[in-house]
Amino acid sequence: MPDFLWYALLAGIGVALVAGPLGSFAVWRRMAYFGDTLAHSALLGVALGLLLAINLNIAVALVCLLLALILVLLQQNRFIATDTLLGILSHSTLALGLICVSLFGDTRVDLMAYLFGDLLTASRADVITIFTVSALVLLVLILLWRPLLAITVHEELAQVEGIPVNLVRTALMLLMALVIAIAMKVVGVLLITALLIIPAAASRRLTRTPEQMAVGASLLGCVAVMTGLAASFYWDTPAGPSVVLSAGGLFLLTLLRRQPA
Amino acid sequence: MPELLVDARAVSVLRSGRAILQNADLQLKRGEIVTLIGPNGAGKTTLVRLVLGLIRAERGEVWRQAGLRIGYMPQQIHIDPSLPLSVKRFLALARADSKAIDTALQQVGVGHLLDSPMRGLSGGETQRVLLARAILRRPQLLVLDEPVQGVDVSGQAEFYSTLSQLRDQLQCGVLMVSHDLHLVMAATDTVVCLNQHVCCQGHPEAVTSHPAYLELFGRDTRPGIAVYTHHHDHSHDIHGDVVESDGDREHA
Numbered sequence: 001m002p003d004f005l006w007y008a009l010l011a012g013i014g015v016a017l018v019a020g021p022l023g024s025f026a027v028w029r030r031m032a033y034f035g036d037t038l039a040h041s042a043l044l045g046v047a048l049g050l051l052l053a054i055n056l057n058i059a060v061a062l063v064c065l066l067l068a069l070i071l072v073l074l075q076q077n078r079f080i081a082t083d084t085l086l087g088i089l090s091h092s093t094l095a096l097g098l099i100c101v102s103l104f105g106d107t108r109v110d111l112m113a114y115l116f117g118d119l120l121t122a123s124r125a126d127v128i129t130i131f132t133v134s135a136l137v138l139l140v141l142i143l144l145w146r147p148l149l150a151i152t153v154h155e156e157l158a159q160v161e162g163i164p165v166n167l168v169r170t171a172l173m174l175l176m177a178l179v180i181a182i183a184m185k186v187v188g189v190l191l192i193t194a195l196l197i198i199p200a201a202a203s204r205r206l207t208r209t210p211e212q213m214a215v216g217a218s219l220l221g222c223v224a225v226m227t228g229l230a231a232s233f234y235w236d237t238p239a240g241p242s243v244v245l246s247a248g249g250l251f252l253l254t255l256l257r258r259q260p261a
Numbered sequence: 262m263p264e265l266l267v268d269a270r271a272v273s274v275l276r277s278g279r280a281i282l283q284n285a286d287l288q289l290k291r292g293e294i295v296t297l298i299g300p301n302g303a304g305k306t307t308l309v310r311l312v313l314g315l316i317r318a319e320r321g322e323v324w325r326q327a328g329l330r331i332g333y334m335p336q337q338i339h340i341d342p343s344l345p346l347s348v349k350r351f352l353a354l355a356r357a358d359s360k361a362i363d364t365a366l367q368q369v370g371v372g373h374l375l376d377s378p379m380r381g382l383s384g385g386e387t388q389r390v391l392l393a394r395a396i397l398r399r400p401q402l403l404v405l406d407e408p409v410q411g412v413d414v415s416g417q418a419e420f421y422s423t424l425s426q427l428r429d430q431l432q433c434g435v436l437m438v439s440h441d442l443h444l445v446m447a448a449t450d451t452v453v454c455l456n457q458h459v460c461c462q463g464h465p466e467a468v469t470s471h472p473a474y475l476e477l478f479g480r481d482t483r484p485g486i487a488v489y490t491h492h493h494d495h496s497h498d499i500h501g502d503v504v505e506s507d508g509d510r511e512h513a
């Protein structure tokens with residue numbers, strides 16, 4: 001197997017591992033649209049990174065983190081429905097990102113790579129970055145697992161029981177921003193949410209506890225990365241969309257099974 | 262004199278410039294049951310949220326005993342169908358070990374539900390499980406938001422008798438919101454009738470002696486429920502403002 005394929009495989013698996021539990025929370029808390037909004041803003045991070053000539057991963061993570069914090073503040077004010085707010089921010093930031101990339105980026109910028117991922121050009125450095133961030137996010141998720149579940153089930157009950165709800169909720173959003181920054185390389189800003197949501201939704205149909213579902217989502221994500229890459233290698237299909245489509249196929253397969261309670 | 266747990270003095274809460282709670286007072290004591298009644302929009306939930314510390318009052322203050330452990334039973338719970346959660350796991354979220362979980366479920370009479378999925382529970386079973394979660398941390402104060410909503414009268418009587426036993430076992434104070442203006446738990450020490458401010462408060466009358474109750478439910482209904490008859494010295498206009506009353510008028 002050629003080196004580039006190994007790197008692609010490792011990068012994909014590194015993201016899939018962390019996308020499982022994080023995506024489970026996105027499904028439980030109905031945060032799909034929120035993930036989309038953060039992901040769309042990632043392109044703005046790319047433009048900023050190119051403009052300031054800093055590491056693109058860091059620039060993307062920073063912009064996502066900033067947007068996540070803005071969203072937390074705006075949501076607390078509740079002056080507008082959350083989905084409307086997300087719709088406004090999601091598409092405005094995507095449009096702004098597209099304009100900035102075309103204005104500031106030079107001709108070498110491959111927009112398609114940012115929109116749909118560029119897994120096959122993953123480098124050794126990319127793999128290291130992805131595994132570092134992935135391990136960090138997984139560690140925080142494990143440490144915050146019970147409070148995260150508690151606020152997902154009932155926020156006020158959790159607060160009365162002494163869980164710092166705002167802090168935990170903000171932490172979850174920040175983790176999501178970090179994962180989006182590393183997932184952009186794999187599936188691109190337009191398909192990141194799919195990588196979070198689809199394996200988790202598929203795993204739901206096979207499992208009976210929150211932990212089983214999270215681990216199952218990671219495993220299904222890894223399977224999707226492998227089959228997607230294989231398809232890409234043999235049939236020359238674009239890698240990112242192939243991974244997402246494999247995940248979609250796995251979800252369809254799980255529909256054959258009745259959902260346990 | 263029973264130990265004071267919570268003392269809310271002259272609290273007011275405004276939303277969009279409008280008062281939802283005006284100069285309300287509420288005292289909760291160890292071992293005592295307080296039932297909060299009032300029409301929709303009277304500020305019952307707001308007062309409960311103040312006691313729980315979920316919101317702050319614009320005016321007045323809420324004093325809580327230092328380190329007060331509160332067990333809270335919310336009105337309802339919505340768990341997304343995508344989250345597989347058994348009763349045991351749900352209760353474990355309160356940082357409890359399996360022995361404590363077993364005991365709490367037994368105490369509220371649904372020990373057999375331990376491994377059932379939360380989503381499969383009936384309304385009455387869900388209420389019992391929520392009550393189990395509330396008592397898991399051995400609270401000094403139990404706060405229940407409309408615990409018997411949608412439960413028929415005999416179910417209410419059963420729930421109240423469980424609650425009364427729990428109060429005796431835990432020696433805790435109880436604050437309960439009732440969805441009914443007239444039927445309350447018989448063991449209630451004080452009924453507080455709220456309509457933005459405290460309209461009146463007092464003891465409920467014993468069920469067995471009240472003709473209105475007997476007429477409705479007959480003599481063989483289980484005890485546990487009482488009737489609270491109230492006479493106000495004032496009325497509220499459509500904005501909720503206090504107006505002079507033309508004589509004693511019974512609460513509608």
